[in-house]
Amino acid sequence: MSAIEVSNLQRDFQTTIGVFKRKKKTVSAVKGISFEIAHGELFGLLGPNGAGKTTSVKMLTTLLIPTGGTARILGFDIVKDAEKVRPRVGFIFGGERGLYWRLNATDNLRYFASLYYIDPAVSKKRIPYLLEMVGLKDRADEKVEGYSRGMRQRLHIARALLHDPEVLFLDEPTMGLDPVGARELRQTVRNLQNEKKTILLTTHYMFEADALCQRIAVINKGEIVAMDTPARIKDTVNDLSVIEIEVFGIPPETFEKIKSLPVVESATVEDRDQRQLLLVHTSKGAEAIPLLVSQLNDLKLGKVTTREPTLEDAYVRLVGGE
């Protein structure tokens, strides 16, 4: 039995459009996803904003009831046995909310420890340990309203670990953290994996998924478009090269023309300060450069380089990149 088994999980939302004549519209946030996560595995759910990552995690943590499909966590159904799932999972959605701002970190944790039915004797030792682990020991007696975003994120993590859950759901845990904080958090995640916890991590940072996860599922528009180890996902773009061309203001029509060239597999434009970087995936390698440059000959160009594809490029190809 896997730790997490997901079978064709779906979630639709009803929204209304219009002010006076309200029309109901159904939006499918998750269109039927399936995967299994083994005990002790660190699994990544990678996708752009709005792909359905958070919705999926909310269903698995029993915060949302699915509109279709099933899932089991440690053998318990997320709908029928929700009461049995909850004490065994911990989750972090992060952000500014979800904590009591007028209380300090210690009191926030004391409160939740009681809600998790943790013995006071146990929580008395556990709380300082967790605060030390997330680096909040020195600021534990300050009110949360004075905390930075990163500190609040770390307190969320401490709270998620209070009851020592077997399964952890981390929804974009490094978002809002500075690079040092993010690195420390990733190390914490690795340590948790060493403790044999099953972890599902969502992120839109490709390098993070690559660095941490044993397997990744790429989700886009509510569907899983790829699922494998990071190395094998990278392999899917091994036949491609990436040509990077610095441009200074590429008009949309020109970009569309380039995308429609037969040698171009896919293309994106990234903004870099005053200039843009046109990224073209092609199987022709450097041979494609003259054709590309000819399309751009009335524009000012900077550096032109060719490189090997990364996981990011694979991801862009999978999610259709814009």
Add this chain to the structure above:
Amino acid sequence: MSGWQKVQYNLRVIFMAFEIELRQSFTDAFVLFGIIVQPMIVAFMALWMLKDQVANYAIFVVVGSAMTGLWTTLLFQGGNSITGERWTGTLEPLSCVPAPLRVVVSGKLLATITQSLFSIVCCYAFISLLMGLPLNIAKPWLFAGSVVLTVVAFIAFGLIIGPLFILNPDVQRFQNGLEFVVYIFSGFLFPIALLPMWTTPFSYILTPYWAARALHAASGGTGSDAEIYFCWAMLVVFSLIYAIISKFLFKSILRKAREDATLNMQ
């Protein structure tokens, strides 16, 4: 976990929620207004309006205006006991812990109502000062007993109001109106005999009505011991009924919130 262990854990949850709620709302200006300022202004007006017109009017005004403070606090603070958690984003984590939300909210309500008892102290001190003499409570032990049962009954009532406000946000729009509706139908500052006969059943299902009746009778000596015990019985019966109904209400709201994705709203 054995049944007894669960009870112990839940009691701990109630006291933790009590402590947390008390500390969070202790300095809240809105709360202080409802507990201190408004009841005292109501007390002043009622005192002037009822002066020499009604027997034992001073202690009657104390109890009646203190009750307005208790009800207003229960309505606004207790009524928002669940919606407040949603606003702060803490309803999601609260709905996923082993401790039932109902138990957590009970602790919060205990804090809310205990705080609001300060209205009695304020109104008593204020009216005594205005009258220039300390006021007499005719049956102090029965009064104290009535206060205790009032707290219990108001918690049970709050366990209905909180979920109702989250189940139907339209009801919350009438929150301001419900304030005075209960003042009227509970007979805080005038007997319900002044109201049309057909409204009496509505008064009878209101916990604040039985609480006010017991407190008025015990403080002013206007009611027999038997009448006060009868009010106590009604407070207990309604508390049990509301407690049972609240179990289904909480189950309902949590299920609906999970279906409609409304556990977390900004």
Add this chain to the structure above:
Amino acid sequence: MEKIKLNINIFFEGAYLSYVGLFRWLSPSTYLATLIFSPLTQMLFFVLIGTYAQGTGRAYFYVIGNALMNAAMSGIYGVTMSIGGDRWDGTLPYLFGAPANRMTVFLGRAFMHILNGMIGVITGLFWGWLLFHIDYSATNPWALLLTILVTTFSTAGLGLLMGCIGLITRNVMFVNNTVYFVLLVFSGANLELTSLPKWMQIVSNYLPLTRGIASARLIIGGHALGEVLPLLVEEVGIGLFFALLGYSLFRWFEVTAKKRGTLEVF
């Protein structure tokens, strides 16, 4: 001529847009709840205390007083929200940045609430007729309408001041609630002013509503417009005084915030 036309445009457009944009009570159910149901329940409460004390013959005293209090509901809460709302929505810097004549914008905010207030008062008087059989047969309707207009204007003036205070304090609802309840006491809505201590009567004289309520009672009692005109003129004066005070605060606030670069803080 062009400038006048422009200012009139700004006044009405601004009034309408600010009403819709900032006055969150616009949905029909909320309007019903806050401006119809809630004031009715409050009126019933005080009228019933009054009739408990003094019999149904005196109902008209409390009905008229509390009906006119509805002006304060719009004047204080409504106007304050329209001004203070800019702060919470973060649109204050844009308001100050616009070249529109400040006074026109400022007064435009109060305009729709004056209309609302009048509706509220008329509705209250209607309830008085329906539920307590108040006799309006001796009333000069134009005189009453003028009284209502003047009273709502003067409370809106106070509302403009409260709104500006709301821009610099975090506890704006506490301040608003306190001012509303203080008016309830000092305006004579429920208390015979002559029975109050001397110092309270003096304070009453400097507040809006006092003369409006007195005028309304006289007019409904059959007195002519001429008799209440001096009171109404004074009421207008008080309204203007508070409005000007509010406007000065508004301008001082803008100048200070721009000097210190602290607009976004507010």
